[in-house]
Amino acid sequence: MNMEIFFQNPDEIPLPPAEVRIRELKAEPWSGGKLIHIKLEVDPSQKAPNADLFITTLDGEVLASASIIESMSRKMELTMHLPFGAVDNELILEARLYFAEIIDEPDLNQETKPVQRQVVDQAILKLQIPDEPRE
Numbered sequence: 001m002n003m004e005i006f007f008q009n010p011d012e013i014p015l016p017p018a019e020v021r022i023r024e025l026k027a028e029p030w031s032g033g034k035l036i037h038i039k040l041e042v043d044p045s046q047k048a049p050n051a052d053l054f055i056t057t058l059d060g061e062v063l064a065s066a067s068i069i070e071s072m073s074r075k076m077e078l079t080m081h082l083p084f085g086a087v088d089n090e091l092i093l094e095a096r097l098y099f100a101e102i103i104d105e106p107d108l109n110q111e112t113k114p115v116q117r118q119v120v121d122q123a124i125l126k127l128q129i130p131d132e133p134r135e
Helices: none
Strands: 021-029 035-042 049-055 064-067 075-079 092-103 115-128
Touching: 021 092, 021 115, 035 049, 035 092, 049 075, 064 075
Parallel strands: none
Antiparallel strands: 021 035, 035 075, 049 064, 049 092, 092 115
């Protein structure tokens, strides 16, 4: 197995995938809550991590989702868009950090081999959406 080292900083030792954790998850509503600016920071890692992000209602209805695949940066930023008509003032942001492993099945070629997700950490954050649009 070929391990590549990512996030090289002389002050931090890259961790094996199973030990990588989410260091910080922040979210800031923009445009009256129609846009959510998200910052995600993870530990330095020996392999490029993946993350799935979900914005849901308190009842668990998924309003928006995004996937980050093999990030080359440990500090990631993105903007998620809420659907038109989403009116809940309290929402949940969930981040799941994982590494993907190809399941080795000798009868399949590389393009069709199934991938298994190894979730190593998750973080949940409650969002307060403003009642009135920002100017």
